[in-house]
Amino acid sequence: MKLWATLIAALLVLSGCNSTGLGGGRLAGDGMARGDSNRTATDRAAAMGGGLIGGTVGKDLSDGERRRALAAEYRALEYGQSGQATDWKGSGDARTGSVVPAQPYRVGSQDCRQYTHTVTIDGASQTARGTACRNPDGSWTTLT
Numbered sequence: 467m468k469l470w471a472t473l474i475a476a477l478l479v480l481s482g483c484n485s486t487g488l489g490g491g492r493l494a495g496d497g498m499a500r501g502d503s504n505r506t507a508t509d510r511a512a513a514m515g516g517g518l519i520g521g522t523v524g525k526d527l528s529d530g531e532r533r534r535a536l537a538a539e540y541r542a543l544e545y546g547q548s549g550q551a552t553d554w555k556g557s558g559d560a561r562t563g564s565v566v567p568a569q570p571y572r573v574g575s576q577d578c579r580q581y582t583h584t585v586t587i588d589g590a591s592q593t594a595r596g597t598a599c600r601n602p603d604g605s606w607t608t609l610t
Contacts, residue, residue, distance in 0.1 A: 517608045518583040519563075523594040526587055531556040535563050535585065542567045543579055543598050543606050560588045576600060 519527070519535040527535065534554045542552035542565035551564040568580040578599040585592050598606040 517598075517606075518581070518594040518596045519585070520608075521594055523583060523585050523592045527561065527585070528557060531561055535565075535583070538563060538565045539581070539583060539598075539608075540606060541565075542581060543600070544604075562586050573599065 538554040
């Protein structure tokens with residue numbers, strides 16, 4: 467009996483894991499599963515508040531660059547593979563960024579990920595580190 471319980475627990479753990487991040491971008495609590503298909507990735511990125519880019523690492527970016535950077539944070543958290551960068555480019559070649567998510571993990575009923583966001587302006591780079599947890603509506607809340 468103990469062997470069956472161990473086997474079932476292992477299968478449950480493995481069924482929730484996926485090498486492409488959090489279930490390939492779809493979790494049981496995702497808005498698409500609840501009929502919330504009108505909510506776009508842009509809406510979900512905006513729901514992140516400022517993300518890491520809203521702190522000092524993004525203080526010298528334009529509003530458009532901040533939006534691109536925040537969208538990259540959302541894509542990295544939602545779809546990114548652990549350790550692989552999601553890049554964004556600002557209004558010129560001198561302003562770029564890269565978001566790298568870590569392996570997802572679970573806290574209670576929420577999926578969370580640590581991540582870094584590096585912004586480069588005119589060759590000078592700054593990196594911010596934080597953690598974000600996924601909300602039931604598919605948005606992410608950044609915990610810095």
